[in-house]
Every structure is written in C-alpha cells, then in structure tokens.
Amino acid sequence: APAKTPNITLANDSFDYVIVGGGLTGLTVASRLSENPSIKVLVIEGGQDNHNDPRVYDVRTYGQAFESDLDYNMTSTPISWRNGTKLPMAAGKTLGGSGSINGASWTKGPKTQYDLLPVLIGDESWGWDGLNQYMLGAEHFYAPSKELKSKGADYDGHKHGFSGPVQVSFAQGMFGSIQQPALNASQQLWGLDIIDDAASGIVNGATTIPNMVQPDVSQNRSSPYTAYILGEPKQRDNLVILTGHRVVEISWRNTCAEEDPDCVLTADGVYYQTSRNSERLFVKAIREVLLAAGAMQSPQLLELSGVGDPAILKKARVPVKKTLMGVGKNLQEQTKNTITYTPKSDDLEGSGPSSAIAFPNVHQLVGNSSSDVYAETVAGLASYAAELEAKGLVANGTATHEILRYQVANLFNQSEAAAEIFFTLATATDTSAATVGADLWNLIVLARGTIHISSNNSFDLPTVEPSYFGHPLDLQLQTLATKQAHEVYSTAPLVDMVTECVLPASIPADYAGWETFVKNTFTSVWHPIATLSMMKEEMGGVVDNKLKVYGISNVRVVDASVLPVQLSAHLSSSLYGIAEKAAVMIREDQK
Numbered sequence: 001a002p003a004k005t006p007n008i009t010l011a012n013d014s015f016d017y018v019i020v021g022g023g024l025t026g027l028t029v030a031s032r033l034s035e036n037p038s039i040k041v042l043v044i045e046g047g048q049d050n051h052n053d054p055r056v057y058d059v060r061t062y063g064q065a066f067e068s069d070l071d072y073n074m075t076s077t078p079i080s081w082r083n084g085t086k087l088p089m090a091a092g093k094t095l096g097g098s099g100s101i102n103g104a105s106w107t108k109g110p111k112t113q114y115d116l117l118p119v120l121i122g123d124e125s126w127g128w129d130g131l132n133q134y135m136l137g138a139e140h141f142y143a144p145s146k147e148l149k150s151k152g153a154d155y156d157g158h159k160h161g162f163s164g165p166v167q168v169s170f171a172q173g174m175f176g177s178i179q180q181p182a183l184n185a186s187q188q189l190w191g192l193d194i195i196d197d198a199a200s201g202i203v204n205g206a207t208t209i210p211n212m213v214q215p216d217v218s219q220n221r222s223s224p225y226t227a228y229i230l231g232e233p234k235q236r237d238n239l240v241i242l243t244g245h246r247v248v249e250i251s252w253r254n255t256c257a258e259e260d261p262d263c264v265l266t267a268d269g270v271y272y273q274t275s276r277n278s279e280r281l282f283v284k285a286i287r288e289v290l291l292a293a294g295a296m297q298s299p300q301l302l303e304l305s306g307v308g309d310p311a312i313l314k315k316a317r318v319p320v321k322k323t324l325m326g327v328g329k330n331l332q333e334q335t336k337n338t339i340t341y342t343p344k345s346d347d348l349e350g351s352g353p354s355s356a357i358a359f360p361n362v363h364q365l366v367g368n369s370s371s372d373v374y375a376e377t378v379a380g381l382a383s384y385a386a387e388l389e390a391k392g393l394v395a396n397g398t399a400t401h402e403i404l405r406y407q408v409a410n411l412f413n414q415s416e417a418a419a420e421i422f423f424t425l426a427t428a429t430d431t432s433a434a435t436v437g438a439d440l441w442n443l444i445v446l447a448r449g450t451i452h453i454s455s456n457n458s459f460d461l462p463t464v465e466p467s468y469f470g471h472p473l474d475l476q477l478q479t480l481a482t483k484q485a486h487e488v489y490s491t492a493p494l495v496d497m498v499t500e501c502v503l504p505a506s507i508p509a510d511y512a513g514w515e516t517f518v519k520n521t522f523t524s525v526w527h528p529i530a531t532l533s534m535m536k537e538e539m540g541g542v543v544d545n546k547l548k549v550y551g552i553s554n555v556r557v558v559d560a561s562v563l564p565v566q567l568s569a570h571l572s573s574s575l576y577g578i579a580e581k582a583a584v585m586i587r588e589d590q591k
C-alpha cells in the first residue's frame, strides 16, 4: 500500500513546509519537522511506495532497480570516444529515492575534507566536528557478533551513534572467501594499514564496512522511509506524503525585474502533476519550500522556475525570474571500472553484500613520481579553472582554482584516500558461476560538469554532462587504480584464490592498454553532488550557510546538490547529517 495517498484536495489546503522529493534527505527533514504537531508538512514524491518490493528491501538484489520503473532512467550526454554511448545515471524513483535502491554501504569521508566546507561558506559549524554530530544523530549502530568479527568486522565504539533512526550493522550474510585475503593483498601491494572503522574520519587504509541494514537475519534495508517514516511518524496527522506526483514549478508571490539583483523572490507554493498531460495542481507553502529532489532534479526545478543562468533559461524558453549563475554547474561525478575473476571455490562463505574496501592514497597509486605529478597538476590549475568558467562548467573560475588547489593539496600533502577499490563477490546462480572482482573509482575528481534543462517541461529530464575525465589527473588515477586492483589479484594471498581473469577479457600489456580499457568500459558511480553548492555567493555558490537560495527568502535546498566538494566516501552518512542539520536550522527560524 502507498505511504499515504490522501484523497484530500491539496489544492484547497496549505502546509507550513512543502518538501519537493521524498528521498533520503526529504524524508529525514519531513520526519524531524513534523515532530512538532502544530507544523504541517507535505512531501511530494515522484515515485511510489515500494518498500515491500525485494528490489528495495533486499540489498542483495542491488542493481535490479536500475533502468527499471524504480529509476528515472536519466543518462549522461553521449561519450564521444564510445560511439556516442550515453551512460545510465541511476536515481531512485521511489519513496526513499536513491536511498531505497543504493548499495547501503556506510562510510564517511576524512575529517580534513569536511573541514573545507567552513572555508567555502564562512561558517565553522559545517566542519567535521559540527556536521559529524548530526551524522551520529542519524545513526543506530550495532556492534558485530563474534562470528562476524572473525570475518573481519571491526569498529570504534566512539565513532558511532547509537540512538538515531538509520540501522547500521554488519550484514549477517557477510562474505568470507576472498574478502580478508583481498585486504591482506592490498596491504602488501600499497602498504596500507588495516583501519578498524571507515566512519572515524580517517579513511586511507583497508577496511571492512557495515551497511544500512537491520541487524537481524532478515538484514533488510534500513531505507530513508523505513528509518524515518514507517512507524510513529507515519501516523502523524500533520504529515502528508503524496506519492506518484511530480513537482513541475515553484510559484512566486512577487516578480523581480531581471536587471534588479537586489530584489528578493518569495515562493508561494508549488505546481505539481501526476503525468505530462495531467491537470496542473497547486499547493501553498505558508513558510518555506524545501528542495530535496536530488542533485540532478533540484537544479532542474529551480531552472524551470526561472532561477539560474539566463543563457540556459532563455534557450529553454523559461522567463528569467532571478539570475543565479551557479545553478546546475560545478557537478562532481566519479567514474567506475569493474574487473572480475573466477574464484577457485564457488562457496563465498556468505550471501552478501560485499564489504571489503581498500582506500589507497595518491602516493600509493602514483609511486615515485608523485611529487612531479603534484607539481605539474598545481602548475596547470589556474588555466584549467579559467577554462572551466569559460566553458560554463563553473560560475567562478578564480574561486574554483582555490577549491581545486585545496583538493589537490588534500590528496598529495594530507595523503587522504584518492581511490576506492571495493572488492565484489557474486554468488552462483542457476545460470552463472560465482565471480569475484572489484568495482573501483577515483574519489576526488577535478572534473566539473553540469545539469541543465533543455526544455521548459519538467517531464523532459535534465541534460546531464558529467565531463568524465575532464582533468588528466582523473584519468590517470582511474587508470592506476584499475591496473593496480588487477595487481592485487596477482598478489598473495589473493592470487591463490582465483583461477582466471574474466574482465578484462585480455589483460592489457601496458599502462596505455589499461587506459584504453578504463575509457572503454567505465560507468558512472552515481554520486552526483554540488549542482546547487553551499558556498559564498561571490564564489559562485547557490545556497548560503542556512541552505537558503541566494536572493530568495523562503526556498532552501537540503539534498546532495548542496555538498560543494566530493568526499572520499559513500554519501549517505554525510547527507543524513546535512538533512538533520537542516531540520535544526529550519526549526530555529520558526521562533
């Protein structure tokens, strides 16, 4: 049954807050704001409630939701060197959003990467110490059993939350098999330390991670919906979740002349529809409209509502209400490659999900020449950043240069994790033998991309240009990570556990061959962020330190769009933290 399909005519109703998108961040904020019974909250969600569908609740079905009815089926722009192939950009079209179809891995980035946020926004509370409080507040961690500990599960009890809604535990079906040998081989090859906990603010190392799953044998997904809504919040009279409806435009109470930058817009509510040709309905927001449609569709909605770069809006025949040059720019999306092998034994000693990860740093990947690569990269950054602005990929080249310098220094001087090598295991099925391998990606991309509208109709999904390998270092790190992940599989004790390499079908002879393999077979990682960045306005930011859109009095963005820089992490923990912090700031403004 759907979460709530009210037969009420919302058109005659109004809500204190209208939340656009019932995904990971939207449901978090909805749950927190509606704790106050006198505050009326509406969530409008494009997908349906599918929490009883195994593609959602069983994390071992990972991937089955992609390119299905549970996915928006967006794609990248054509890849020139792959005959114009467009790559799938998975994004959950279901209650809980991408949080209901994701891999459920629970990790955090290094402390030093969060500590860039205060520099960009001028507010200390967004650094690791400030934000981590909220990440901890979202989490309910369960210590592993003896049996799981013997398979490698470990943790630091001081680095977890124990009373939040998101269930974080080591999955009961945790694999044995190659997992620990893969981490041992990673130690040999890269000189990595074993780190007991990838949620501690230290990430460079080899580790076994927990998942967002129930701690019992069901190990069902702890989704944004089951964690934050199902149960008591669902019964609240002041919370309405309308599924199967798409918000198509924000309506404004006033108009601003295009040439008047000081004019402040105020949202009146939103228009929404069930389908392209259905009636256009309106609902009023008494206090605020909160955008939580994700990093691809929140910028789309702002642009459709007349807020953004006038050149983009005019091309799509949308009247300009507010010029804001950063909307839809600064996208930071990573690239993923996969290698696979045949294990000697089909018995993987578990049912999954996979949970062994190696996080080498740039020196471990690049080796002796890392200081040359650093010097060369730094020397080229100013002209690279200027080029990004000239191409319309960022709003401010000078500010982007500063940010890139920080990111490169973080990789080379602080030696934070540069790549993730996620060891994968897939059990045998009726039609296929078991496989093992790795999914791997460079974490801190220097590329910047865009997400923009190409028409004035919300049902035409936005154009996503990730600018894959936009900077040479991105391709170099991806190639080295792929080549060296293969070398891990040739290193003891892992080498003794596999018979043959399946992918690549023929092993490249040299670096150039690996680069070709990388470029021909990579996919997206599906961690898009930063398209409505929280940064100072003069840096090209779109939202301020309270997540309010510049030049608009009552629209905040609470989703992945606001995270201004990529993290050496899976994103959910950080986004739950951002959403929890958002709810507190929104409540403070009610006074």
Ligand SMILES: Cc1cc2nc3c(=O)[nH]c(=O)nc-3n(C[C@H](O)[C@H](O)[C@H](O)COP(=O)(O)OP(=O)(O)OC[C@H]3O[C@@H](n4cnc5c(N)ncnc54)[C@H](O)[C@@H]3O)c2cc1C
Pocket: 020, 021, 022, 023, 024, 025, 026, 044, 045, 046, 047, 090, 091, 092, 093, 094, 095, 096, 097, 098, 099, 100, 101, 102, 103, 104, 105, 106, 107, 245, 246, 247, 248, 292, 293, 294, 295, 297, 298, 301, 458, 525, 526, 527, 559, 560, 561, 570, 571, 572, 573, 575
């Ligand atoms: C395939 C995949 C695997 C991932 N694996 C992991 C992982 O293992 N660990 C991890 O930590 N993170 C993972 N992530 C990342 C994480 O799930 C996302 O970063 C996170 O869900 C983003 O949260 P969000 O609230 O910004 O967007 P979402 O959770 O995607 O929510 C956006 C919601 O808005 C709705 N919506 C969009 N447009 C409209 C509109 N116009 N009107 C109404 N509703 C709308 C959507 O239907 C959706 O429900 C993964 C992501 C993907 C896609």
